[in-house]
Amino acid sequence: MSGYKSGVPQELKLNGKVYFKLFYDGVHYAGWSRQKDKPTVQGALESALLKTGCEVKRIKAFSRTDAGVSSLSQIIALEGFSVRPLAVNRVLPNDVAITHYATRLGEVSSKTYVYVKKGRWLHPEAVNEAYSKLNREGGLSKLYKRGGAPPSEGCQIEFLSTTTNEFIFFRARGFGYQQVRRIVGYLTLADLMGTPPTQFSSIHSAKPRGLILVKIDDDANWVMLEEGLIKVTRYLSSKISDLDWLLSLYRCMFAFI
Numbered sequence: 001m002s003g004y005k006s007g008v009p010q011e012l013k014l015n016g017k018v019y020f021k022l023f024y025d026g027v028h029y030a031g032w033s034r035q036k037d038k039p040t041v042q043g044a045l046e047s048a049l050l051k052t053g054c055e056v057k058r059i060k061a062f063s064r065t066d067a068g069v070s071s072l073s074q075i076i077a078l079e080g081f082s083v084r085p086l087a088v089n090r091v092l093p094n095d096v097a098i099t100h101y102a103t104r105l106g107e108v109s110s111k112t113y114v115y116v117k118k119g120r121w122l123h124p125e126a127v128n129e130a131y132s133k134l135n136r137e138g139g140l141s142k143l144y145k146r147g148g149a150p151p152s153e154g155c156q157i158e159f160l161s162t163t164t165n166e167f168i169f170f171r172a173r174g175f176g177y178q179q180v181r182r183i184v185g186y187l188t189l190a191d192l193m194g195t196p197p198t199q200f201s202s203i204h205s206a207k208p209r210g211l212i213l214v215k216i217d218d219d220a221n222w223v224m225l226e227e228g229l230i231k232v233t234r235y236l237s238s239k240i241s242d243l244d245w246l247l248s249l250y251r252c253m254f255a256f257i
Contacts, residue, residue, distance in 0.1 A: 016079065017077050017078060017079050017103075017105075018077075018078050018083060018101060018102070018103055019075055019076065019077050019078075019101060019102045019103070019104075019105045019220065020075070020076045020078065020085070020098045020100065020101050021073050021074065021075060021076075021098070021099045021100035021101070021222065022041070022045070022071060022073075022074040022075075022076050022096065022097070022098055022099070023071060023072055023073070023074075023096065023097045023098075023099055023228070023232045024041050024070060024071050024074070024095055024096040024097075025070050025095040025096075025235070026041070026065060026067070026068050026069045026070040026071070026208070026209075027068060027070070027095075027209065028093075028095060029041050029044070029067065029068075030067045031064070031065055031066045031067045031069070032061050032063075032064050032065045032074070033061075033064055034046070041065075041071075041074075041096060042059060042061070044092060044093055044096050045059065045076070045088075045092070045096065046059065048088045048091045048092045049078075049083065049088060051091050052084050052087040052088050052091060053084070054080070054082060054083040054084055054088065055080045055081035055082045055083075056078050056079065056080035056081075056083060057079050057080045057081075058077075058078070058079040058080070059076060059077070059078055059079075060076070060077045060079075061074060061075070061076055061077075062074070062075040062076075062077070062108060062111075062216055063075075063111055063213055063216065065211075065213055066178070066208050066211075067208060068207070068208030068209045068211075069208045069211045069212070069213065070211070070212045070213070071212065071213040072212060072213065072214050072215065073099075073213065073214060073215040073216060074213055074216070075105070075108075075216045075218070077105070085098050085101055085225060085228075086225070086227060089225065089227055089228050089231060094231070094234075094235050094238075095235055097228045097229075097231040097232050097235070098225055098228045099224070099225055099228040099229050099232060100222040100223060100224055100225060100228075101222070101223050101225065102220040102221060102222045102223065104220060104221075105218055105220045106218055106219035106220060107218065107219065108216055108217065108218050109173065109217045109218065109219075110171050110172060110173050110216075110217045111171070111172065111173070111174070111175065111213070111215075111216050111217070112169065112170065112171045112213075112214040112215050112216075112217070113169070113170045113171075113175070113180050113211060113212065113213055113214060114167055114168065114169050114170070114211075114212050114214050115167075115168045115170070115180060115181070115184045115206065115210050115211050115212075116165055116166075116167055116210045116211075116212065117165060117166040117167075117168065117184070117188070117206075117210060118164070118165055118210070119164070119165070119166070120161065120164075120165075120166060121161075121166055121191050122191050122192070122194075123190070123191050123194045124191075126190045126191060126193070126194050126195055126196065127187050127190055127191050129190070129195070129196050130186060130187050130190035130191075130196035130197075131157065131159075131187065133196045134183065134186065137200075139183075139186065139200050140155045140157075140183065141153070141155070141176075142200045143179060143182035143183050143185075143186055143200055143203060144175070144176025144177055144178060144179035144182055145176070145177045145178040145179075145182065145205065146177075147177060148176060148177030149174065149176065149177070150176050151172065151174060151175050151176035151179050152172050152173040152174040152175075153173075154172060154173070155170060155171070155172040155175075155179075156170070156171045156172065157169065157170055157171075157183070158171075168184060168187070169214075170183070178205045180211060181205035181206045181207075181208065181211060182203055182204075182205050182206075184205075184206035184210070184211075185203050185204050185205050185206045186200065186203045188206060189203065
């Protein structure tokens, strides 16, 4: 279980690596990884590090999110000589914030995503039947886009219904490329058809906007950056025009972080 404490120096001298937990709203970004001529979360972070005089040689994300996918708790490893997390937070865009840091990170045991489907299921019995079919026929490990790492065994799924939305939580040690969105696409198609699709091969991925990286489980002792959490709260409060999305993020944040 991760530990938490507050307080952070103005500058961190790195003896190897430092780890950050990063919040971001992915709607304005072409994913995590740096891309030429496209805004990315990695690009925004690298720009902020450069502007604040941080000496960083290498940056690695523990989960490479696609375009439009958001994160409440992405883990970033920075390797270099010094970093100023408070200063970096002040120059990062409003939709990106460092919320915690740690100087050591143990084994990562699992990752948790949630997909927020706006509106209720039309045929919940068909969705339940489709989920049973996925488990019975090994569909959970088949529904991912080829070209990336294959998924790990033992994906756990939980469903939560509210008056306005459906929440589908996914937990596994590792996920295949677009695996969560393919599974959601299968369940959504079953809901529209009123019966589970017979084939897994022709399923399209659900839209990325509903997908949120909720947390990455590890055994680090995390130091809370109060300024970063305040920044996240202010940003979410500014999204009142997208009330369903705001409430979805808040629900996940208070449940898991």
